Amino acid sequence: MIRDITIGQYYPTNSILHRLDPRVKLIGTFMFIISLFLFQSLFGYIVVTIFLVSVIKLSKVPFGFIVKGLKAVIILLLFTVFFNMFFTPGETLWQFGVIKITKEGLINSGFMAIRLTFLIIGSSLMTFTTTPNQLTDGLEKVLKPLNHIKVPVHEISMMMSIALRFIPILLEETDKIMKAQMARGADFESGGLLKRAKSLIPLLVPLFVSAFRRANDLAMAMEARCYRGGDGRTKMKPLRYHSRDYVAYLSLLLYLGAIIALNIMIKKIV
Protein backbone atom coordinates (compact mmCIF):
# COMPACT_ATOMS: atom_id res chain seq x y z
CA MET A 1 0.00 0.00 0.00
CA ILE A 2 2.82 2.39 0.87
CA ARG A 3 4.75 1.08 -2.08
CA ASP A 4 2.05 2.29 -4.43
CA ILE A 5 3.20 5.89 -4.13
CA THR A 6 5.22 6.49 -7.26
CA ILE A 7 5.66 10.23 -6.91
CA GLY A 8 9.31 11.13 -6.33
CA GLN A 9 10.53 7.69 -7.28
CA TYR A 10 13.34 6.92 -9.70
CA TYR A 11 12.35 4.89 -12.74
CA PRO A 12 15.34 3.31 -14.46
CA THR A 13 15.20 3.28 -18.25
CA ASN A 14 18.05 4.03 -20.57
CA SER A 15 16.72 7.20 -22.17
CA ILE A 16 18.39 10.40 -23.30
CA LEU A 17 16.55 12.19 -20.50
CA HIS A 18 18.18 9.93 -17.93
CA ARG A 19 21.61 10.74 -19.31
CA LEU A 20 21.13 14.52 -19.25
CA ASP A 21 23.06 16.56 -16.73
CA PRO A 22 20.94 16.96 -13.58
CA ARG A 23 21.46 20.74 -13.72
CA VAL A 24 19.68 20.85 -17.09
CA LYS A 25 16.78 18.91 -15.66
CA LEU A 26 16.55 21.07 -12.55
CA ILE A 27 16.60 24.33 -14.47
CA GLY A 28 14.34 22.82 -17.12
CA THR A 29 11.76 21.78 -14.56
CA PHE A 30 11.90 25.23 -12.99
CA MET A 31 11.38 26.87 -16.35
CA PHE A 32 8.55 24.50 -17.18
CA ILE A 33 6.76 25.34 -13.94
CA ILE A 34 7.10 29.08 -14.63
CA SER A 35 5.89 28.62 -18.19
CA LEU A 36 2.76 26.90 -16.88
CA PHE A 37 1.66 30.13 -15.27
CA LEU A 38 2.69 32.45 -18.09
CA PHE A 39 0.12 31.70 -20.72
CA GLN A 40 -3.61 32.31 -20.76
CA SER A 41 -4.72 31.17 -24.18
CA LEU A 42 -5.81 27.86 -25.55
CA PHE A 43 -2.81 27.92 -27.88
CA GLY A 44 -0.56 28.03 -24.86
CA TYR A 45 -2.10 24.80 -23.63
CA ILE A 46 -1.46 23.16 -26.95
CA VAL A 47 2.21 24.17 -26.94
CA VAL A 48 2.69 23.00 -23.34
CA THR A 49 0.93 19.71 -24.02
CA ILE A 50 3.06 19.05 -27.07
CA PHE A 51 6.19 19.83 -25.08
CA LEU A 52 5.19 17.63 -22.16
CA VAL A 53 4.12 14.71 -24.34
CA SER A 54 7.38 14.77 -26.24
CA VAL A 55 9.39 14.87 -23.00
CA ILE A 56 7.40 11.89 -21.67
CA LYS A 57 8.05 10.03 -24.92
CA LEU A 58 11.77 10.83 -24.64
CA SER A 59 11.93 9.63 -21.04
CA LYS A 60 10.60 6.15 -21.96
CA VAL A 61 8.77 6.04 -18.61
CA PRO A 62 5.45 4.24 -19.18
CA PHE A 63 2.51 6.65 -19.14
CA GLY A 64 0.53 4.39 -16.81
CA PHE A 65 3.27 4.64 -14.22
CA ILE A 66 3.20 8.45 -14.36
CA VAL A 67 -0.57 8.52 -13.97
CA LYS A 68 -0.28 6.26 -10.93
CA GLY A 69 1.75 9.01 -9.27
CA LEU A 70 -1.17 11.40 -9.70
CA LYS A 71 -3.33 9.27 -7.42
CA ALA A 72 -1.46 10.60 -4.42
CA VAL A 73 -2.50 14.18 -5.11
CA ILE A 74 -6.01 13.60 -6.35
CA ILE A 75 -7.49 15.15 -3.20
CA LEU A 76 -5.55 18.35 -3.78
CA LEU A 77 -6.72 18.40 -7.37
CA LEU A 78 -10.34 17.93 -6.41
CA PHE A 79 -10.08 20.72 -3.85
CA THR A 80 -8.75 23.15 -6.40
CA VAL A 81 -11.39 22.23 -8.92
CA PHE A 82 -14.10 22.51 -6.31
CA PHE A 83 -13.13 25.96 -5.06
CA ASN A 84 -12.55 27.37 -8.50
CA MET A 85 -15.86 26.02 -9.69
CA PHE A 86 -18.01 27.49 -6.94
CA PHE A 87 -16.23 30.65 -5.93
CA THR A 88 -15.40 32.38 -9.18
CA PRO A 89 -17.74 35.31 -9.81
CA GLY A 90 -19.25 35.69 -13.27
CA GLU A 91 -22.09 34.63 -15.49
CA THR A 92 -24.26 32.15 -13.59
CA LEU A 93 -24.96 28.84 -15.31
CA TRP A 94 -26.60 26.89 -12.54
CA GLN A 95 -27.77 27.87 -9.10
CA PHE A 96 -28.93 26.02 -6.03
CA GLY A 97 -29.48 28.23 -2.99
CA VAL A 98 -26.24 30.04 -2.29
CA ILE A 99 -24.23 27.61 -4.38
CA LYS A 100 -23.80 28.63 -7.97
CA ILE A 101 -21.63 27.55 -10.83
CA THR A 102 -20.44 30.24 -13.21
CA LYS A 103 -19.17 29.94 -16.71
CA GLU A 104 -15.86 31.52 -15.71
CA GLY A 105 -15.60 29.20 -12.73
CA LEU A 106 -16.09 26.17 -14.91
CA ILE A 107 -13.43 27.29 -17.36
CA ASN A 108 -11.09 28.33 -14.56
CA SER A 109 -11.36 25.06 -12.70
CA GLY A 110 -10.80 23.06 -15.85
CA PHE A 111 -7.67 25.00 -16.73
CA MET A 112 -6.44 24.97 -13.15
CA ALA A 113 -6.79 21.19 -13.00
CA ILE A 114 -4.82 20.85 -16.21
CA ARG A 115 -2.13 23.20 -14.94
CA LEU A 116 -1.76 21.34 -11.66
CA THR A 117 -1.67 17.98 -13.40
CA PHE A 118 1.01 19.23 -15.76
CA LEU A 119 2.97 20.67 -12.88
CA ILE A 120 2.96 17.37 -11.02
CA ILE A 121 3.78 15.33 -14.11
CA GLY A 122 6.54 17.74 -15.05
CA SER A 123 8.23 17.68 -11.68
CA SER A 124 7.82 13.94 -11.20
CA LEU A 125 9.41 13.43 -14.61
CA MET A 126 12.51 14.99 -13.12
CA THR A 127 12.60 12.50 -10.23
CA PHE A 128 11.70 9.60 -12.53
CA THR A 129 14.75 10.29 -14.65
CA THR A 130 17.27 11.47 -12.05
CA THR A 131 18.71 9.42 -9.21
CA PRO A 132 18.55 11.18 -5.83
CA ASN A 133 22.33 11.46 -5.79
CA GLN A 134 22.46 13.15 -9.17
CA LEU A 135 19.66 15.43 -8.09
CA THR A 136 21.46 16.70 -5.02
CA ASP A 137 24.74 16.96 -6.91
CA GLY A 138 22.99 19.11 -9.48
CA LEU A 139 21.29 21.18 -6.82
CA GLU A 140 24.58 21.79 -5.05
CA LYS A 141 26.19 22.96 -8.29
CA VAL A 142 23.25 25.17 -9.27
CA LEU A 143 23.03 26.82 -5.85
CA LYS A 144 26.80 27.19 -5.46
CA PRO A 145 26.73 30.98 -6.02
CA LEU A 146 24.62 31.32 -2.86
CA ASN A 147 27.69 30.22 -0.91
CA HIS A 148 28.93 33.79 -1.21
CA ILE A 149 26.04 35.05 0.88
CA LYS A 150 26.79 32.44 3.57
CA VAL A 151 24.14 29.90 2.59
CA PRO A 152 25.48 26.44 3.61
CA VAL A 153 24.80 24.93 0.19
CA HIS A 154 26.86 21.80 0.67
CA GLU A 155 25.27 20.99 4.01
CA ILE A 156 21.79 21.51 2.64
CA SER A 157 22.38 19.25 -0.31
CA MET A 158 24.02 16.64 1.91
CA MET A 159 21.01 16.66 4.21
CA MET A 160 18.75 16.35 1.21
CA SER A 161 20.60 13.39 -0.22
CA ILE A 162 20.61 11.63 3.14
CA ALA A 163 16.90 12.29 3.60
CA LEU A 164 16.15 11.01 0.11
CA ARG A 165 18.35 7.98 0.62
CA PHE A 166 16.49 7.12 3.81
CA ILE A 167 13.00 7.20 2.32
CA PRO A 168 13.12 3.72 0.77
CA ILE A 169 14.94 2.33 3.82
CA LEU A 170 12.32 3.65 6.20
CA LEU A 171 9.51 2.48 3.93
CA GLU A 172 10.95 -1.01 3.98
CA GLU A 173 11.40 -0.82 7.72
CA THR A 174 7.78 0.31 8.18
CA ASP A 175 6.63 -2.59 6.08
CA LYS A 176 8.71 -5.01 8.11
CA ILE A 177 7.63 -3.74 11.53
CA MET A 178 4.01 -3.62 10.39
CA LYS A 179 4.21 -7.26 9.38
CA ALA A 180 5.99 -8.22 12.58
CA GLN A 181 3.25 -6.60 14.67
CA MET A 182 0.55 -8.12 12.50
CA ALA A 183 2.16 -11.49 13.19
CA ARG A 184 1.54 -10.65 16.86
CA GLY A 185 -2.11 -10.01 16.13
CA ALA A 186 -1.97 -6.23 15.66
CA ASP A 187 -4.76 -4.75 13.57
CA PHE A 188 -4.04 -1.55 11.67
CA GLU A 189 -7.13 -1.45 9.53
CA SER A 190 -10.28 -1.65 11.63
CA GLY A 191 -11.77 0.38 14.47
CA GLY A 192 -12.54 4.05 14.95
CA LEU A 193 -10.18 6.97 14.58
CA LEU A 194 -8.93 6.83 18.16
CA LYS A 195 -8.37 3.08 18.08
CA ARG A 196 -6.53 3.34 14.80
CA ALA A 197 -4.32 6.13 16.05
CA LYS A 198 -3.55 4.05 19.13
CA SER A 199 -2.76 1.03 17.00
CA LEU A 200 0.01 3.04 15.35
CA ILE A 201 2.07 3.19 18.56
CA PRO A 202 3.53 -0.32 18.12
CA LEU A 203 4.55 0.79 14.64
CA LEU A 204 5.84 4.30 15.31
CA VAL A 205 7.93 3.62 18.41
CA PRO A 206 10.13 0.96 16.77
CA LEU A 207 10.28 3.05 13.61
CA PHE A 208 11.63 6.08 15.46
CA VAL A 209 14.02 3.95 17.45
CA SER A 210 15.39 2.46 14.27
CA ALA A 211 15.59 5.83 12.52
CA PHE A 212 17.67 7.19 15.38
CA ARG A 213 19.83 4.10 15.40
CA ARG A 214 20.45 4.40 11.67
CA ALA A 215 21.21 8.11 11.93
CA ASN A 216 23.67 7.37 14.70
CA ASP A 217 25.37 4.64 12.68
CA LEU A 218 25.58 6.87 9.64
CA ALA A 219 27.08 9.75 11.60
CA MET A 220 29.65 7.36 13.05
CA ALA A 221 30.50 5.97 9.61
CA MET A 222 30.90 9.46 8.16
CA GLU A 223 33.08 10.55 11.02
CA ALA A 224 35.20 7.41 10.69
CA ARG A 225 35.92 8.51 7.12
CA CYS A 226 36.89 11.98 8.30
CA TYR A 227 33.91 13.80 6.82
CA ARG A 228 34.08 17.46 7.82
CA GLY A 229 31.79 19.34 5.46
CA GLY A 230 32.18 20.54 1.93
CA ASP A 231 35.34 22.68 2.13
CA GLY A 232 38.00 21.39 -0.19
CA ARG A 233 35.98 18.31 -0.98
CA THR A 234 36.28 17.01 -4.55
CA LYS A 235 33.98 14.70 -6.47
CA MET A 236 34.70 11.34 -8.02
CA LYS A 237 32.33 12.10 -10.86
CA PRO A 238 32.23 15.88 -11.30
CA LEU A 239 29.33 17.18 -13.36
CA ARG A 240 30.32 18.16 -16.89
CA TYR A 241 28.13 19.42 -19.68
CA HIS A 242 28.02 17.40 -22.90
CA SER A 243 26.71 18.43 -26.28
CA ARG A 244 23.34 16.83 -25.52
CA ASP A 245 23.00 19.16 -22.55
CA TYR A 246 23.49 22.22 -24.75
CA VAL A 247 20.90 20.86 -27.17
CA ALA A 248 18.54 20.45 -24.22
CA TYR A 249 19.14 24.02 -23.06
CA LEU A 250 18.51 25.27 -26.58
CA SER A 251 15.21 23.40 -26.86
CA LEU A 252 14.18 24.72 -23.47
CA LEU A 253 14.88 28.27 -24.58
CA LEU A 254 12.97 27.71 -27.81
CA TYR A 255 10.03 26.37 -25.82
CA LEU A 256 10.05 29.30 -23.44
CA GLY A 257 10.42 31.69 -26.36
CA ALA A 258 7.45 30.11 -28.09
CA ILE A 259 5.28 30.51 -25.01
CA ILE A 260 6.22 34.17 -24.54
CA ALA A 261 5.86 34.98 -28.24
CA LEU A 262 2.45 33.35 -28.26
CA ASN A 263 1.42 35.42 -25.26
CA ILE A 264 2.44 38.69 -26.90
CA MET A 265 0.78 37.78 -30.19
CA ILE A 266 -2.49 36.85 -28.56
CA LYS A 267 -2.49 40.10 -26.61
CA LYS A 268 -1.99 42.07 -29.81
CA ILE A 269 -4.88 40.31 -31.55
CA VAL A 270 -7.15 40.87 -28.58
Added chain:
Amino acid sequence: MQIIFDKINYVYSGGTAFARHAIKDISFSIEKGEFIGLIGHTGSGKSTLIQHMNGLIKASSGHIYFNGEDIYDNSYKLKELRSKVGLVFQYPEHQLFETTVFKDVLFGPTNLGLDKLECELRAYEALKMVGIGDDLLDASPFELSGGQKRRVAIAGVLAMKPEVLILDEPTAGLDPKGRDDILEQIAKLHRESGMTIILVTHSMEDVANYADRLFVMNKGELVLQHSTKEVFAHYQELEKMHLAAPQVTYVMNALKDRGYAVTTDATTITEAKNEILALLRAKG
Protein backbone atom coordinates in the same frame (compact mmCIF):
# COMPACT_ATOMS: atom_id res chain seq x y z
CA MET B 1 -0.67 -32.84 7.70
CA GLN B 2 -0.58 -29.50 9.40
CA ILE B 3 0.63 -27.25 6.62
CA ILE B 4 0.27 -27.96 2.92
CA PHE B 5 1.58 -25.70 0.16
CA ASP B 6 0.12 -26.45 -3.22
CA LYS B 7 1.94 -24.89 -6.20
CA ILE B 8 2.57 -21.51 -4.63
CA ASN B 9 3.84 -18.70 -6.85
CA TYR B 10 4.57 -15.17 -5.80
CA VAL B 11 5.47 -12.21 -8.01
CA TYR B 12 6.68 -8.97 -6.42
CA SER B 13 5.32 -5.70 -7.88
CA GLY B 14 3.43 -7.58 -10.56
CA GLY B 15 2.73 -5.61 -13.72
CA THR B 16 5.48 -3.00 -13.34
CA ALA B 17 9.07 -2.73 -14.50
CA PHE B 18 10.15 -3.95 -11.06
CA ALA B 19 8.30 -7.28 -11.26
CA ARG B 20 10.25 -10.18 -9.83
CA HIS B 21 9.23 -13.80 -9.60
CA ALA B 22 10.22 -14.43 -5.98
CA ILE B 23 8.71 -17.86 -5.46
CA LYS B 24 8.18 -20.46 -8.15
CA ASP B 25 5.76 -23.36 -7.96
CA ILE B 26 6.46 -24.48 -4.42
CA SER B 27 4.68 -27.52 -3.00
CA PHE B 28 5.35 -29.32 0.26
CA SER B 29 3.66 -30.58 3.37
CA ILE B 30 4.68 -30.44 6.99
CA GLU B 31 3.47 -32.82 9.72
CA LYS B 32 2.59 -31.73 13.21
CA GLY B 33 5.59 -31.73 15.51
CA GLU B 34 8.25 -31.71 12.82
CA PHE B 35 11.44 -29.68 13.05
CA ILE B 36 12.13 -28.25 9.61
CA GLY B 37 15.27 -26.42 8.58
CA LEU B 38 14.83 -23.99 5.69
CA ILE B 39 18.11 -23.08 4.08
CA GLY B 40 19.09 -21.08 1.04
CA HIS B 41 21.40 -18.35 -0.12
CA THR B 42 20.52 -14.67 0.46
CA GLY B 43 17.69 -13.68 -1.87
CA SER B 44 16.59 -17.26 -2.51
CA GLY B 45 13.07 -16.50 -1.29
CA LYS B 46 13.18 -17.99 2.21
CA SER B 47 11.74 -14.96 3.98
CA THR B 48 9.07 -14.49 1.34
CA LEU B 49 8.07 -18.13 1.63
CA ILE B 50 7.59 -18.09 5.40
CA GLN B 51 5.47 -14.95 5.24
CA HIS B 52 2.97 -16.97 3.21
CA MET B 53 2.54 -19.39 6.08
CA ASN B 54 0.64 -16.97 8.28
CA GLY B 55 -0.98 -15.03 5.49
CA LEU B 56 1.11 -11.86 5.65
CA ILE B 57 1.77 -12.25 1.95
CA LYS B 58 -0.89 -13.57 -0.37
CA ALA B 59 0.38 -15.88 -3.08
CA SER B 60 -0.10 -14.83 -6.71
CA SER B 61 -1.32 -18.34 -7.42
CA GLY B 62 -1.68 -21.63 -5.56
CA HIS B 63 -3.29 -22.78 -2.32
CA ILE B 64 -2.19 -23.12 1.27
CA TYR B 65 -3.94 -25.42 3.72
CA PHE B 66 -3.56 -25.17 7.46
CA ASN B 67 -5.07 -28.03 9.47
CA GLY B 68 -7.04 -28.99 6.39
CA GLU B 69 -8.55 -25.57 5.70
CA ASP B 70 -7.74 -23.35 2.74
CA ILE B 71 -6.43 -20.09 4.20
CA TYR B 72 -7.45 -18.16 1.09
CA ASP B 73 -11.13 -19.02 1.62
CA ASN B 74 -13.14 -15.85 2.09
CA SER B 75 -14.53 -17.08 5.39
CA TYR B 76 -11.12 -18.01 6.79
CA LYS B 77 -10.00 -15.80 9.66
CA LEU B 78 -6.42 -14.71 9.05
CA LYS B 79 -6.11 -13.29 12.54
CA GLU B 80 -6.79 -16.71 13.99
CA LEU B 81 -4.19 -18.20 11.66
CA ARG B 82 -1.62 -15.69 12.89
CA SER B 83 -2.21 -16.76 16.45
CA LYS B 84 -1.62 -20.38 15.51
CA VAL B 85 1.36 -19.81 13.26
CA GLY B 86 3.82 -17.68 15.20
CA LEU B 87 6.35 -15.89 13.04
CA VAL B 88 9.54 -14.47 14.51
CA PHE B 89 11.09 -12.10 11.98
CA GLN B 90 14.74 -11.45 11.39
CA TYR B 91 16.10 -9.13 14.08
CA PRO B 92 12.82 -9.39 16.03
CA GLU B 93 14.18 -7.06 18.71
CA HIS B 94 13.47 -4.18 16.32
CA GLN B 95 9.74 -4.61 16.94
CA LEU B 96 9.90 -3.99 20.71
CA PHE B 97 8.00 -0.86 21.67
CA GLU B 98 6.52 -1.02 25.16
CA THR B 99 7.83 0.60 28.33
CA THR B 100 8.52 -2.68 30.09
CA VAL B 101 9.50 -6.18 29.02
CA PHE B 102 6.35 -7.69 30.50
CA LYS B 103 4.02 -5.25 28.75
CA ASP B 104 5.69 -5.89 25.44
CA VAL B 105 5.14 -9.63 25.71
CA LEU B 106 1.52 -8.94 26.69
CA PHE B 107 0.87 -7.28 23.33
CA GLY B 108 0.32 -10.54 21.42
CA PRO B 109 -2.10 -12.30 23.78
CA THR B 110 -4.00 -9.04 24.39
CA ASN B 111 -4.58 -8.72 20.66
CA LEU B 112 -6.15 -12.18 20.74
CA GLY B 113 -8.83 -10.76 23.02
CA LEU B 114 -8.13 -13.06 25.98
CA ASP B 115 -8.96 -11.98 29.51
CA LYS B 116 -6.32 -10.10 31.46
CA LEU B 117 -5.33 -12.91 33.81
CA GLU B 118 -4.86 -15.40 30.99
CA CYS B 119 -2.76 -12.86 29.07
CA GLU B 120 -0.50 -12.23 32.02
CA LEU B 121 -0.13 -15.93 32.69
CA ARG B 122 0.87 -16.57 29.11
CA ALA B 123 3.30 -13.66 29.04
CA TYR B 124 4.92 -14.87 32.23
CA GLU B 125 5.19 -18.44 30.95
CA ALA B 126 6.63 -17.29 27.65
CA LEU B 127 9.30 -15.21 29.36
CA LYS B 128 10.18 -18.20 31.55
CA MET B 129 10.45 -20.39 28.44
CA VAL B 130 13.07 -18.14 26.88
CA GLY B 131 14.92 -17.80 30.17
CA ILE B 132 14.16 -14.20 31.12
CA GLY B 133 14.26 -13.91 34.90
CA ASP B 134 11.78 -12.12 37.18
CA ASP B 135 14.25 -9.29 37.76
CA LEU B 136 13.93 -8.15 34.15
CA LEU B 137 10.13 -8.10 33.90
CA ASP B 138 9.87 -4.40 34.68
CA ALA B 139 12.99 -3.31 32.84
CA SER B 140 12.69 -1.27 29.67
CA PRO B 141 13.23 -3.55 26.68
CA PHE B 142 15.61 -0.96 25.23
CA GLU B 143 18.04 -1.35 28.13
CA LEU B 144 18.63 -5.08 27.63
CA SER B 145 21.55 -6.70 25.85
CA GLY B 146 21.17 -7.86 22.24
CA GLY B 147 20.61 -11.50 23.16
CA GLN B 148 18.11 -10.64 25.89
CA LYS B 149 16.16 -8.33 23.58
CA ARG B 150 15.89 -11.08 21.05
CA ARG B 151 14.64 -13.55 23.62
CA VAL B 152 12.01 -11.08 24.81
CA ALA B 153 10.89 -10.61 21.21
CA ILE B 154 10.63 -14.37 20.74
CA ALA B 155 8.63 -14.58 23.97
CA GLY B 156 6.28 -11.99 22.46
CA VAL B 157 5.38 -14.52 19.80
CA LEU B 158 5.41 -17.56 22.11
CA ALA B 159 2.90 -15.87 24.42
CA MET B 160 0.30 -16.35 21.72
CA LYS B 161 0.76 -20.12 22.17
CA PRO B 162 1.21 -20.92 18.51
CA GLU B 163 1.02 -24.48 17.15
CA VAL B 164 3.73 -23.69 14.64
CA LEU B 165 6.73 -21.50 15.36
CA ILE B 166 8.66 -20.05 12.44
CA LEU B 167 11.96 -18.35 13.16
CA ASP B 168 13.78 -16.32 10.51
CA GLU B 169 17.49 -16.41 11.30
CA PRO B 170 17.02 -16.18 15.04
CA THR B 171 20.78 -16.32 15.62
CA ALA B 172 21.89 -13.61 13.18
CA GLY B 173 24.26 -11.13 14.78
CA LEU B 174 24.53 -12.92 18.12
CA ASP B 175 27.70 -14.10 19.81
CA PRO B 176 28.32 -17.89 19.98
CA LYS B 177 26.95 -18.13 23.50
CA GLY B 178 23.76 -16.21 22.67
CA ARG B 179 23.40 -18.35 19.58
CA ASP B 180 23.65 -21.64 21.46
CA ASP B 181 21.27 -20.39 24.17
CA ILE B 182 18.56 -19.51 21.70
CA LEU B 183 18.90 -22.69 19.66
CA GLU B 184 18.90 -24.80 22.79
CA GLN B 185 15.72 -23.09 23.98
CA ILE B 186 14.05 -23.67 20.64
CA ALA B 187 15.02 -27.34 20.72
CA LYS B 188 13.64 -27.59 24.24
CA LEU B 189 10.34 -26.05 23.15
CA HIS B 190 10.16 -28.58 20.36
CA ARG B 191 10.92 -31.51 22.68
CA GLU B 192 8.63 -30.48 25.51
CA SER B 193 5.60 -28.93 23.86
CA GLY B 194 5.71 -30.78 20.54
CA MET B 195 5.47 -27.50 18.67
CA THR B 196 6.15 -27.62 14.95
CA ILE B 197 9.31 -25.62 14.31
CA ILE B 198 10.49 -24.08 11.06
CA LEU B 199 13.97 -22.66 11.37
CA VAL B 200 15.31 -20.43 8.61
CA THR B 201 19.06 -20.10 8.64
CA HIS B 202 22.33 -19.76 6.79
CA SER B 203 24.19 -21.89 9.26
CA MET B 204 24.40 -25.56 8.37
CA GLU B 205 25.65 -26.43 11.84
CA ASP B 206 22.46 -25.02 13.37
CA VAL B 207 20.13 -27.16 11.30
CA ALA B 208 22.37 -30.23 11.42
CA ASN B 209 22.00 -30.39 15.17
CA TYR B 210 18.26 -29.99 15.38
CA ALA B 211 16.25 -30.38 12.17
CA ASP B 212 14.51 -33.61 11.09
CA ARG B 213 14.06 -32.47 7.51
CA LEU B 214 15.67 -29.81 5.39
CA PHE B 215 14.12 -27.65 2.70
CA VAL B 216 16.71 -26.14 0.39
CA MET B 217 15.75 -23.11 -1.68
CA ASN B 218 17.57 -21.69 -4.66
CA LYS B 219 16.45 -18.72 -6.75
CA GLY B 220 12.83 -18.99 -5.61
CA GLU B 221 12.57 -22.73 -6.12
CA LEU B 222 12.42 -25.50 -3.57
CA VAL B 223 15.18 -27.73 -4.91
CA LEU B 224 15.60 -30.32 -2.14
CA GLN B 225 13.33 -31.56 0.62
CA HIS B 226 14.76 -34.59 2.38
CA SER B 227 15.96 -35.68 5.77
CA THR B 228 18.91 -33.72 7.07
CA LYS B 229 21.41 -36.49 6.41
CA GLU B 230 20.23 -37.06 2.86
CA VAL B 231 20.50 -33.37 2.03
CA PHE B 232 24.02 -33.09 3.36
CA ALA B 233 25.01 -36.17 1.38
CA HIS B 234 24.36 -33.98 -1.67
CA TYR B 235 26.95 -31.48 -0.53
CA GLN B 236 28.37 -30.99 -4.02
CA GLU B 237 24.95 -29.84 -5.18
CA LEU B 238 24.69 -27.53 -2.19
CA GLU B 239 27.98 -25.92 -3.11
CA LYS B 240 26.64 -25.08 -6.55
CA MET B 241 23.97 -23.04 -4.77
CA HIS B 242 26.63 -21.26 -2.69
CA LEU B 243 25.72 -23.33 0.33
CA ALA B 244 27.76 -25.95 2.11
CA ALA B 245 27.39 -28.98 4.34
CA PRO B 246 28.48 -28.75 7.98
CA GLN B 247 32.23 -28.76 8.43
CA VAL B 248 32.25 -32.22 10.01
CA THR B 249 30.77 -33.67 6.82
CA TYR B 250 33.85 -32.41 5.00
CA VAL B 251 36.14 -33.87 7.64
CA MET B 252 34.49 -37.27 7.36
CA ASN B 253 34.63 -37.21 3.58
CA ALA B 254 38.31 -36.27 3.67
CA LEU B 255 39.00 -39.14 6.05
CA LYS B 256 37.20 -41.57 3.78
CA ASP B 257 39.12 -40.32 0.75
CA ARG B 258 42.34 -41.14 2.55
CA GLY B 259 41.24 -44.72 3.01
CA TYR B 260 39.84 -44.72 6.54
CA ALA B 261 36.79 -46.93 6.99
CA VAL B 262 34.32 -44.27 8.18
CA THR B 263 30.79 -43.54 7.08
CA THR B 264 30.25 -40.03 5.76
CA ASP B 265 26.75 -39.36 7.04
CA ALA B 266 27.79 -37.73 10.30
CA THR B 267 26.43 -34.19 10.40
CA THR B 268 27.03 -33.18 14.00
CA ILE B 269 30.25 -33.03 15.95
CA THR B 270 29.04 -35.66 18.42
CA GLU B 271 28.26 -38.14 15.67
CA ALA B 272 31.61 -37.54 14.04
CA LYS B 273 33.40 -37.94 17.35
CA ASN B 274 31.73 -41.29 18.03
CA GLU B 275 32.50 -42.49 14.53
CA ILE B 276 36.20 -41.62 14.79
CA LEU B 277 36.51 -43.04 18.29
CA ALA B 278 34.94 -46.31 17.13
CA LEU B 279 37.44 -46.46 14.31
CA LEU B 280 40.37 -45.84 16.64
CA ARG B 281 39.14 -48.50 19.03
CA ALA B 282 38.76 -51.05 16.24
CA LYS B 283 42.34 -50.33 15.21
CA GLY B 284 43.81 -50.19 18.67
